[in-house]
Amino acid sequence: MTNLELQGLPIQGSKKRRNLLDTILLNYGVKRTNEELIIESNLANFSQAKHNFLSAIIEINYLYVLSKHNIASIFKEDVRNYLHSKDIIFTPEFISKGTTGLEFNFDFQIAKKHSEIVIKSFNTINKSNLPSFLFAWDDIKPVSEKTTKKMLGQ
Incomplete structure (x- = not known):
């Protein structure tokens, strides 16, 4: 703090x-x-x-x-507003468990008929948050695809 x-x-x-x-x-x-x-x-x-x-x-x-x-607005709110404006149905504050057994938080999850997308919005991309996101995505992908029978990220 x-x-x-x-x-x-x-x-x-x-x-x-x-x-x-x-x-x-x-x-x-x-x-x-x-x-x-x-x-x-x-x-x-x-x-x-x-x-x-x-x-x-x-x-x-x-x-x-x-x-x-x-900063006029927070990027996460902008993403949420964009999804609303396009009438995209999403789940906010989505939590998914990976193959390591750890749970990962994503800002949004969009489920389609044959695929799903997880979104983590960043105000800036740097050497710290990008690898963290890629690890989380790589960790949840096999579990998600096995559980939902949908492709992740398509």
């Missing part, structure tokens, strides 16, 4: 930023107490909890992009 403030992004100063932070924490099962991030787990769920905790930290760190004063 201090990292974001040092980058010029005070979370307390914006209701929208607080809502974004709260959504990220909720999506990954992380709690915030006295500016500390906390996740509780038992030994059986440790791997998933650790994955969720690190994913939350990474996604929270991406909020620094919001410190730029020239």
Whole structure:
């Protein structure tokens, strides 16, 4: 949290930023107490909890992009609005389990008759988020195709 403030992004100063932070924490099962991030787990769920905790930290760190004063809207909202404008039916905040047993969060999932698409929107693409997305996509692809009998990404 201090990292974001040092980058010029005070979370307390914006209701929208607080809502974004709260959504990220909720999506990954992380709690915030006295500016500390906390996740509780038992030994059986440790791997998933650790994955969720690190994913939350990474996604929270991406909020620094919001410190730029020239941002008029958040790209994820633009994607959602575009899908709505084209009458595309989608599932928001889609979670899928991969072959590693880890669960991955995607912003949207679009199911078609013979295929499905998962979407993770990025404000910027960099050396950190692109490999993370590609790993998640590669991990869920075989499980998704076996479960749904649909091609992923077509």
